[in-house]
Amino acid sequence: MHIEKLSLFGFKNYEEVALTFSNEVNCLVGENGSGKTNLLDAIHYLSMTRSAFNTIDSQNVKFGEEFFSIRGDFRLSEKALPVLCSYQEGKGKTFKVNKKEYARLSEHVGKLPVVLIAPNDTDIIRDGSEARRKFFDAIISQIDAEYLDNLISYSKYLKQRNSALKRFANVGRTDYELLKIYDEHIIGLSLYINQRRSDFIIDFEKLFQNHYDKLSEGNEKVSIHYRSEASDSDFKELYNNALRKDLALERTTMGVHKDDFRFTIEGKPLKKFGSQGQQKTFLVSLKMGHFDIIRELKGFKPILLLDDIFDKLDSRRIQHLMERVVNHDFGQIFITDAREERTRTILNELKISANFYRVNRGTVIQ
Amino acid sequence: MEYPSKLIEQAVEEISKLPGIGKKTALRLALYLLKESEDQTLALSHALNELRQNIRYCKYCHNISDDEICNICVSHRRDKSIICVVEDTRDVMAIENTSQYTGLYHVLGGVISPIEGVGPSDLNIDALVNRVKDSHGAVKEVIFALSSTMEGDTTTFYLTKKLKEYEVKLSTIARGIPIGGELEYADEITLGRSILSRTAYAKD
DSSP, X not given: OEEEEEEEEEETTEEEEEEEOOSSEEEEEOOTTSSHHHHHHHHHXXXXXXXXXXXXXXXXXXXXXXXXXXXXXXXXXXXXXXXXXXXXXXXXXXXXXXTEEOSSGGGTTTSSOEEEEOGGGGHXXXXXXXXXXXXXXXXXXXXXXXXXXXXXXXXXXXXXXXXXXXXXXXXTOOOHHHHHHHHHHHHHHHHHHHHHXXXXXXXXXXXXXXXXXXXXXXXXXXXXXXXXXXXXTTHHHHHHHXXXXXXXXXXXXXSGGGOEEEEEETTEEHHHHSOHHHHHHHHHHHHHHHHHHHHHHHSSOOEEEEESHHHHSOHXXXXXXXXXXXXXXXXXXXXXXXXXXXXXXXXXXXXXXXXXXXXXXXXXXX | OOOSOHHHHHHHHHHTTSTTXXXXXXXXXXXXXXXXXXXXXXXXXXXXXXXHHHOEEOTTTOOEESSSSOHHHHOSSSEEEEEEEESSHHHHHHHHHHTXXXXXXXXXXXXXXXXXXXXXXXXXXXXXXXXXXXXTTOOOEEEEOOOSSHHHHHHHHHHHHHHTTSSOEEEEOOOSOOTTOOGGGSOHHHHHHHHHTOOOOOOO
């Protein structure tokens, strides 16, 4: 699977641009702030129906414009697949594949998967549990549409229940019957999501550890522990017992929205005890695990988006990635770098041929 | 936008508060009214005033009505043993247009959605329960005809709980493939639902 052409109108800092890509390595070079990452984000949009960096669509419209459109011509096992994503202020977002519009955006997720490695990935380790849930949910959603649907339902029920709890506190009267309806859904969906997440982690951890071992030359033990209240056999009881607390705090305190994935190194929390280097190795391994699991389950390679990795990763980790490029483990790749010479040198040494694109303030020269 | 007159601005301000109407359309409508005869504008404002001051809601079904009791509730030809529960007046009109239903209605005035500030007590739910209770068995069936959204389903479910202690049959309108629709174009969820709630043929 790869993208052949990309055209943008009014997207971020681009007024209008049209590009043709190689189905192997594409390098986007240019100064900081020129718009390299925005091109990667446009491809991310076409895959995940939203930005990887700013999920508020209206803020991705070029300043002074009223709409943006992103068009990509993909090829999936020899079949041409034109994808169009457009957003207009006041009208919202539409998403069309082969000129047919989706009834729900979620139907598209997973059809054209991408894996993005970007500088802000360190959030996955440093931030709270939400960042890790988002990371794993995005992967599972790409391989399992039912999971995504249930995840969306879960968050709707949760929002309604939380609003109801706030309302009851304001009015001074609680409607237990209404809560019960939300509870049944939240408990049922929690159990489903919990099962899916824990099954997924078992498969994922193996792929992840395999990469970590290769990168670190195999002398550190790393793991991912999935923690969830819904794993408890008494979950239903625990959930129901939390009702008084929920009413007092005016929010739902139990459920899979509290899940966490804990990263450890030698049995200790990675965030506190891992060195900078170990954390980076951990991240690259997570991303490679993401790539592998999609390739395994979808039967084709996702597009790899590498944002500024030569600046952020050290030579050993870059080498690991580049070895996979040389071995044709990857499919189509996009690399951004502020220093064109550095990228050219690395690719030349490994005899990797690539297309170069010079990005300069919203214009691109091939 | 700069308006040449304060009066125009005021009118545009009010008209653009209506759903689906922006400032530009509002301006067009205001200028149109000025161009036409004065009678037309007076007739419009009269109709709006009348609407606001004299509209009533049927004391039984809460549908919009000219009288204390609406035409449907008062009719002798309607089957008083069935009540169809709907969200608002538009749904009553839609179902009436099918000519397939001869029972009564109950207009809830919305669906339960705490996010939008609508709780059960904001809807005509107690009135429905009382209608069933006070009929002492005369109401035999309640049909739920609410939207197939999360909020619609929650409301239906809530009502079934409120009504389950009474001797009354509870049903919901069928969900599935539209008439004249082709299977391959139906979305997966609808198609799945229609298999689950399939209709059996009578053997005779």
